[in-house]
Amino acid sequence: MRRVCCDETVCIGCHLCEVWCIVAHSKSGDILKAFLYEKERAIARVRVEERGAVSFAVQCRHCEEPECVFACISGALRKDFRKGVVLHDASKCVGCFSCVLACPYGAIIPVEERGKVVKCDLCEGREMPICVEKCPNEALFIQESERE
Amino acid sequence: MRAEYLIIGNSAGGIGAIEAIREVDSDADIVVVSEERKTYSKALIPYYIAGDIDLEGIYFRDEDFYKKNNVHAILGGKAVRVDFKGKEVYLERGSRIKYGKLLLATGSEPSIPPIEGLLSEGRFKDGVFTFTTLNDAIEINERIKRGVENAIVLGGGRIGLMAAEALFKRGIPVAVVKRSPKIFPAVFDENASHLVARQLEENGLQMLVGRTIKEVRGGSCIERVVLDDGSELRCDLLIVATGVRPRLELVRHSEVKTRRGIVVDRKMRTSVADVYACGDCAEVYDFIHNEFRLTPLWTTAYLGGRIAGFNMCGCEREFAGMSMNAMHFFNLPVFAAGISNVECGEDDRYEILSAMEEEKKRYKKIILRDNHVVGILFVNNINKAGVYLGLMRSCMDVSLFKEELMSDDFSLIDIPEELRRGILG
Numbered sequence: 001m002r003r004v005c006c007d008e009t010v011c012i013g014c015h016l017c018e019v020w021c022i023v024a025h026s027k028s029g030d031i032l033k034a035f036l037y038e039k040e041r042a043i044a045r046v047r048v049e050e051r052g053a054v055s056f057a058v059q060c061r062h063c064e065e066p067e068c069v070f071a072c073i074s075g076a077l078r079k080d081f082r083k084g085v086v087l088h089d090a091s092k093c094v095g096c097f098s099c100v101l102a103c104p105y106g107a108i109i110p111v112e113e114r115g116k117v118v119k120c121d122l123c124e125g126r127e128m129p130i131c132v133e134k135c136p137n138e139a140l141f142i143q144e145s146e147r148e
Numbered sequence: 149m150r151a152e153y154l155i156i157g158n159s160a161g162g163i164g165a166i167e168a169i170r171e172v173d174s175d176a177d178i179v180v181v182s183e184e185r186k187t188y189s190k191a192l193i194p195y196y197i198a199g200d201i202d203l204e205g206i207y208f209r210d211e212d213f214y215k216k217n218n219v220h221a222i223l224g225g226k227a228v229r230v231d232f233k234g235k236e237v238y239l240e241r242g243s244r245i246k247y248g249k250l251l252l253a254t255g256s257e258p259s260i261p262p263i264e265g266l267l268s269e270g271r272f273k274d275g276v277f278t279f280t281t282l283n284d285a286i287e288i289n290e291r292i293k294r295g296v297e298n299a300i301v302l303g304g305g306r307i308g309l310m311a312a313e314a315l316f317k318r319g320i321p322v323a324v325v326k327r328s329p330k331i332f333p334a335v336f337d338e339n340a341s342h343l344v345a346r347q348l349e350e351n352g353l354q355m356l357v358g359r360t361i362k363e364v365r366g367g368s369c370i371e372r373v374v375l376d377d378g379s380e381l382r383c384d385l386l387i388v389a390t391g392v393r394p395r396l397e398l399v400r401h402s403e404v405k406t407r408r409g410i411v412v413d414r415k416m417r418t419s420v421a422d423v424y425a426c427g428d429c430a431e432v433y434d435f436i437h438n439e440f441r442l443t444p445l446w447t448t449a450y451l452g453g454r455i456a457g458f459n460m461c462g463c464e465r466e467f468a469g470m471s472m473n474a475m476h477f478f479n480l481p482v483f484a485a486g487i488s489n490v491e492c493g494e495d496d497r498y499e500i501l502s503a504m505e506e507e508k509k510r511y512k513k514i515i516l517r518d519n520h521v522v523g524i525l526f527v528n529n530i531n532k533a534g535v536y537l538g539l540m541r542s543c544m545d546v547s548l549f550k551e552e553l554m555s556d557d558f559s560l561i562d563i564p565e566e567l568r569r570g571i572l573g
Contacts, residue, residue: 049561058560058572067534070164070454071447071472073191075208081171092205094195098447098474100530101483104538104571106559110530112481 001064001084002122002144004046004129006056011048011139013055017131018044024123024130043111045120046131057131057140059120060107062086068099068108068119084144088119150246151179151220153460154237156227156398157253158182159190160446161427163209164453165251165460170217172461178219179245181237185224186282187213191446193285194307197292198314206282230398232420249422249460252399252410253453256280256392256428256444261302265364266388275370276386279311291385296320299385300373302361304331306475308389309344312353313477315385323354323381325361325373335473335484336525337491339502343509343527344477351478392444394429407431409442414466416456424460426452435468436486436522436540447472470540474530480509481530485537486523487515498522501554512554519547532559538571539563 019031025042026034034042046059062079066086069077076092077099079085095115099108108119123129132140153169155162158180166178189208195201214221226240230250237245258278260266266276277288292315301312304326316322324331330341345355356375363374364386373383394409405411405419409431416424416432426432427449431440448469455467473484492500502513508528514536515523521539535558539546544567546553552562560568 049559051561054561054565056561056572061572067537070451071474073189073208073446074205075189094192094200094205095476096191096474097476097481097483097530098472101472101474101485101533101537102447103534104541106532106535108534110481112479 003062005143008056011055020130020134043118067102071098071102152176152248153178154247155180155251160449161253161453164450165457168454168457181222194310194314198317252425254395254429259393268368273370296385300383301387303389326357347480415459424456426456436470483526483533488523488525
């Protein structure tokens with residue numbers, strides 16, 4: 001299992017993880033183009049939660065027993081047990097939002113106007129998820145564990 | 149033929165079992181027998197009828213799923229009898245399969261109310277359909293292509309309402325005939341029923357609540373229906389969506405114990421050794437009600453199949469399910485889970501937190517029992533709803549943060565740190 005974790009004692013609530021997540025999932029991969037010029041701005045798959053001085057980022061936990069995958073009616077969500085990653089195939093997603101109801105972390109993000117969901121894919125293709133790479137205070141880190 | 153694992157049914161339960169078995173054992177012989185030639189998602193039928201997806205999109209797993217998983221699939225075959233003592237299944241054309249472990253994932257079939265004139269020569273009149281199989285979906289689609297003037301949906305449950313919206317999106321005027329005054333009463337309360345009915349009506353559906361169909365008229369083809377108040381409606385397409393019942397043909401008069409469905413324990417074992425059951429045909433464990441009950445839902449079937457699969461391979465797991473419905477009606481999202489339809493003041497075991505915003509068609513209701521969340525019902529307010537389900541599954545005492553539960557952006561951060569750490573890891 002591979003996932004991004006957040007040390008909330010050092011998270012400064014800057015939301016840069018959200019910004020860079022948008023960039024990494026934009027068409028251009030360029031921060032200015034992603035925010036200013038792309039017709040449909042990409043959606044961040046990580047969300048910072050804040051109450052007063054406490055903050056932390058939450059993204060898909062790539063669960064061992066992923067409730068979202070079990071709830072998916074279309075086969076869009078699946079778990080790659082070899083890589084330990086929960087993946088979402090947007091082309092198969094019908095926007096039923098069953099996974100949004102099933103996920104105990106609120107980590108699957110419904111995009112109602114587009115009739116789809118988005119979720120963390122651990123930046124497929126990048127060596128290190130961009131939120132981890134760009135976190136200015138190293139609050140975000142990658143955790144890998146063998147399947148229990 | 150002999151199979152270590154023999155699975156009857158290739159919908160959510162059967163697939164869940166295969167995927168679980170293959171996680172544990174990549175070699176054992178698995179055989180699947182199903183009347184259905186394709187592995188498709190019943191839950192996608194409304195999307196197909198509405199034109200949101202094509203026929204390819206309805207298939208739940210890739211075409212080569214069985215090949216990739218090294219499963220011998222006998223699709224379009226039918227199991228007609230099981231010899232539970234000899235551990236052997238008889239197929240329609242006389243062949244037999246011996247099994248080590250058997251999973252009954254036979255699903256459900258529509259229950260059809262006795263309505264005068266519904267049948268012609270023992271079959272549905274032309275233009276009358278149920279809404280549960282791929283065959284239904286294809287035939288309804290063909291019928292729509294030939295032109296439909298007035299459609300009626302009988303039944304205001306989940307399937308009926310989704311069917312009605314799908315037909316309407318194809319440009320057909322649709323009326324929903326519904327016996328009880330509330331819609332989807334198994335899940336909705338008064339408020340949710342009211343908001344959803346309003347949404348459906350404002351978008352153009354005709355809702356005839358508190359009505360039933362007394363008679364269907366026409367020769368071999370449906371032409372009109374007569375309601376219980378005597379009124380007549382023209383109708384050339386009728387969808388009967390009045391619920392489903394377990395398919396129990398294979399266990400009737402057998403050693404396998406049944407009540408309304410096949411009786412299983414939390415390991416999905418039936419009363420007969422080496423025979424398991426899951427999905428719509430079984431009464432499965434609901435941890436909110438703390439009882440075994442029929443729960444004909446996609447997720448329940450998949451998860452039940454998964455737990456059965458593990459136990460069949462000797463990996464002990466226990467099933468804990470609950471009622472869970474994610475729905476949308478003309479883009480109005482509605483989530484319900486657990487005990488959701490209980491009204492304020494109806495039962496003093498429950499504490500109910502609720503907020504209704506009629507104008508915005510928003511509604512949020514949380515049902516507590518002894519300071520534990522046992523149900524939610526959200527209309528137009530679904531973001532992070534799953535966090536509540538996490539509280540339900542972990543049976544967390546919420547008394548320390550009860551005030552936060554109703555806030556619009558309730559999330560993990562509202563859960564006290566100690567408890568939260570246990571969740572986030």
